[in-house]
Amino acid sequence: MINEQKFTEEKIVWVKQHSPKHLTFAITRPENYRFAAGQFSRLGFREGEGYIWRAYSVTSAEYAEELEFFVILIEDGAMSRYFAQIQAGSTVLLDKTAQGFFMPQRFPDGGDLIMLSTGSGIAPFLSMLQQPEIWQRFDTLALVHSVSYQSDLIFNNFIAKLSEHPLVGEYVEKLRFVPITTRENDAETLHFRLPESLKNGSLAQALGLEFSREHSRFMICGNPEMVQDTFKTLLEQGFAMHRNKLAGQIILENGF
Ligand SMILES: Cc1cc2nc3c(=O)[nH]c(=O)nc-3n(C[C@H](O)[C@H](O)[C@H](O)COP(=O)(O)OP(=O)(O)OC[C@H]3O[C@@H](n4cnc5c(N)ncnc54)[C@H](O)[C@@H]3O)c2cc1C
Ligand SMILES: NC(=O)c1ccc[n+]([C@@H]2O[C@H](COP(=O)([O-])OP(=O)(O)OC[C@H]3O[C@@H](n4cnc5c(N)ncnc54)[C@H](OP(=O)(O)O)[C@@H]3O)[C@@H](O)[C@H]2O)c1
CATH class of the missing domain: 3.40.50.80 (Nucleotide-binding domain of ferredoxin-NADP reductase (FNR) module)
Incomplete structure (x- = not known):
């Protein structure tokens, strides 16, 4: 389980549903959140006593005020079920550290x-x-x-x-x-x-x-x-x- 201090709770700023399975959305970006184009964020939500975490490549620019993502919803996927019901104002957990070497x-x-x-x-x-x-x-x-x-x-x-x-x-x-x-x-x-x-x-x-x-x-x-x-x-x-x-x-x- 990820320690509480390793993540922040962010707000969904907007959501766009392009088709039943294609979603783009933006979340608020903590001032000190750094990433390089090509890296991914870990997004999550609380479920029961624990958490669900998944990796999502950031689609927005390094200099953008918000963090944008593109998600393909998977039938019966835990995170996909969560994303299927988000709207502006919903919350999502963001691991404080961006990851990856795909740069x-x-x-x-x-x-x-x-x-x-x-x-x-x-x-x-x-x-x-x-x-x-x-x-x-x-x-x-x-x-x-x-x-x-x-x-x-x-x-x-x-x-x-x-x-x-x-x-x-x-x-x-x-x-x-x-x-x-x-x-x-x-x-x-x-x-x-x-x-x-x-x-x-x-x-x-x-x-x-x-x-x-x-x-x-x-x-x-x-x-x-x-x-x-x-x-x-x-x-x-x-x-x-x-x-x-x-x-x-x-x-x-x-x-x-
Ligand atoms: C480095 C990295 C970056 C990622 N970036 C993105 C991203 O930008 N956008 C995104 O939608 N997903 C991305 N993923 C996948 C994402 O982390 C989740 O696995 C996905 O959203 C499904 O989560 P789930 O809990 O709904 O379903 P799960 O139960 O975790 O997945 C069920 C099955 O769905 C299939 N699957 C998972 N993700 C995808 C996908 N994107 N397209 C087609 N089939 C898939 C796999 O076969 C998987 O076993 C990334 C994964 C990694 C490792
Ligand atoms: N794509 C579908 O028709 C379909 C239908 C039902 C459910 N799903 C499920 O929906 C989710 C998302 O599907 P998705 O279509 O976005 O992703 P995807 O299945 O990964 O397909 C995206 C693209 O990758 C291609 N591809 C898949 N495997 C490949 C390989 N081994 N080598 C080269 N190219 C390959 C696909 O070609 P092909 O079109 O030739 O596979 C397609 O052009 C997945 O969980 C998938 O299982 C998909």
Whole structure:
């Protein structure tokens, strides 16, 4: 059980339900709460004598006044049941320390930052896209979001509006965004799952990028099986895990 002093109780500022299972919301941010784009918060609630805690990637910018999150509600999940009934003014517990090492600053400057995500795995990238220094450090920011259905692509508008963002708008010509819908066909999106789209070359083509050990830096987040299969595919293609003492091209995080 987490000691009382390790968390604060925060208020839900707003909630937006995009579909029966897609939720975005903001919570109040303690003045001394620090995080780096790509890290996750631990959110919780009291249940009986104990607590339920889960990890959620912060989607808002490091400089934002509130902390925003994107949650996919899971049938019969304890935290999902809690989030399904929150509204402005509800409370949620916030662990005081943000966690994780899924951060693009671990890569050296330059090259193409290629952000591969499925489902809620897009969350950490939404925060990164709002940090001007990340745009300054890389030649291209390539975001790929694989979901089952068109209606799961709830951030298209956010991405389109980045050009109007006061701090990153000027860099948006560096952005490539490729949505993938795996259970629905239309002309606008790719339809292969991520490992397949890497193997058959359709992803590189859709992004208009040539992947190489020199220029590509891959970040992978989402469904753990996807993370594993995509990682294996990249290894087979000659890329390597990026470690602090041994430079490579891949950083990954299981999204659940
Ligand atoms: C580092 C990290 C960051 C995370 N960030 C986010 C985030 O930004 N948004 C988010 O919605 N979730 C995120 N998660 C998952 C989150 O912590 C919870 O697991 C999730 O909200 C379900 O909690 P639950 O109590 O409702 O269900 P649980 O009983 O904990 O989960 C039931 C099952 O649902 C599946 N599942 C869990 N999360 C997801 C998901 N996001 N998408 C698809 N299937 C899932 C798993 O198979 C899991 O075993 C993150 C997890 C980790 C480890
Ligand atoms: N997606 C659904 O139709 C569906 C239906 C009922 C319940 N659920 C449940 O709802 C919750 C959230 O679902 P979600 O759709 O947001 O998340 P998800 O099941 O992780 O799917 C998101 C994306 O990841 C892809 N994916 C899944 N496993 C992969 C792998 N091993 N390799 C490559 N790509 C992979 C999916 O492709 P695919 O579409 O090919 O799987 C989809 O494009 C989960 O608990 C899920 O079990 C989902």
